[in-house]
Amino acid sequence: MKIVDDLHKEFNGFFKVWTGFEPIVFISKPEAAEVIFKSSTNIDRSFDYKFLIPWLGTGLLTSTGEKQKKAFLDLLLGMAEESSKPFTTADIREEVDTFMFAGHDSSSSATAYAVFLLGCHPEIQEKVFQELYSVFGSSDRFPTKADISQLTYLECVTRESLRLYPVVPVIGRILVEDTELDGYLVPAGTTIDINISAIHRNANHFPEPNKFNPDNFSPENRAKRHPFAFVPFSAGVRNCIGRKFASDEEMILLSTLFRKYKVESLQKPEELQVEPDLVMRPKNGIKVRISRRLYPSD
Numbered sequence: 001m002k003i004v005d006d007l008h009k010e011f012n013g014f015f016k017v018w019t020g021f022e023p024i025v026f027i028s029k030p031e032a033a034e035v036i037f038k039s040s041t042n043i044d045r046s047f048d049y050k051f052l053i054p055w056l057g058t059g060l061l062t063s064t065g066e067k068q069k070k071a072f073l074d075l076l077l078g079m080a081e082e083s084s085k086p087f088t089t090a091d092i093r094e095e096v097d098t099f100m101f102a103g104h105d106s107s108s109s110a111t112a113y114a115v116f117l118l119g120c121h122p123e124i125q126e127k128v129f130q131e132l133y134s135v136f137g138s139s140d141r142f143p144t145k146a147d148i149s150q151l152t153y154l155e156c157v158t159r160e161s162l163r164l165y166p167v168v169p170v171i172g173r174i175l176v177e178d179t180e181l182d183g184y185l186v187p188a189g190t191t192i193d194i195n196i197s198a199i200h201r202n203a204n205h206f207p208e209p210n211k212f213n214p215d216n217f218s219p220e221n222r223a224k225r226h227p228f229a230f231v232p233f234s235a236g237v238r239n240c241i242g243r244k245f246a247s248d249e250e251m252i253l254l255s256t257l258f259r260k261y262k263v264e265s266l267q268k269p270e271e272l273q274v275e276p277d278l279v280m281r282p283k284n285g286i287k288v289r290i291s292r293r294l295y296p297s298d
């Protein structure tokens with residue numbers, strides 16, 4: 001099968017629906033395809049959603065027989081029926097919209113930046129592949145929760161990508177009390193912008209702040225750092241509710257892609273344009289060349 005057919009099979013169904021991560025193939029050769037990955041809000045409703053039920057409804061990562069979890073929509077519908085102050089259909093819709101908005105472009109952009117950075121750093125990509133091979137061998141089975149917990153280096157890669165490209169670059173808060181900030185008294189009621197991008201590139205916490213170095217997230221280095229030096233999902237009571245879900249989907253997507261394919265970025269980091277917005281997307285997607293991997297045993 002041509003690589004382009006494989007990619008479409010892999011991404012245009014499951015991954016596109018799930019994360020909005022969509023490959024647009026512009027050059028296709030037998031051995032490699034050149035592809036732009038873009039965030040897609042164009043969700044394919046014809047896709048067979050049965051595939052997603054285990055994830056959303058029961059937690060695909062649990063083995064059969066374990067306690068089943070309720071899906072988010074089931075919980076909302078349950079609240080509408082049971083609560084003394086029931087949720088209206090409009091309330092439910094609003095919650096679903098928030099989740100769709102907050103959970104779609106954020107995850108697909110985070111994944112795109114990780115693919116891009118691995119495509120710029122073949123030596124780090126090779127380490128990722130070696131880790132994947134040690135867990136999966138040449139199997140192309142779907143990852144389980146146990147598999148993902150073993151992918152500690154890939155997890156460092158996802159964190160380091162979010163450090164360099166925090167897809168929510170700025171968050172805002174309104175001060176509820178007078179607060180002293182760096183010797184200045186800032187009155188209650190002031191809106192404060194928290195610049196996550198700047199926090200993540202502070203050389204006091206990350207010695208070479210502009211270098212892609214997944215070892216920044218080794219257990220030893222994490223233990224030495226201030227807990228708020230890395231806050232891609234914000235912190236405190238209003239932090240990202242989808243954090244675990246986002247991390248799982250990114251790990252599944254990257255582990256599937258890099259197990260089977262080699263990726264080469266066709267842009268340098270300084271050429272990549274980002275769109276500054278609520279979610280910082282790659283402006284024109286990321287451009288990569290993808291070729292099939294030969295397993296060491298082949």
Ligand code: HEM
Binds near residue numbers: 098106110171
């Ligand atoms: C890499 C992916 C993601 C990143 C970097 C991210 C980041 C963030 C950040 C920084 C906030 C806090 C905003 C603030 O403090 O003003 C936030 C809030 C939120 N996120 Fe995420 N997010 C991601 C994925 C997701 C996913 C997959 C979902 C849902 C499935 C989600 C749902 C939400 C919701 C509902 C809130 C608002 C929480 C509240 O206000 O209490 N996010 N996210």
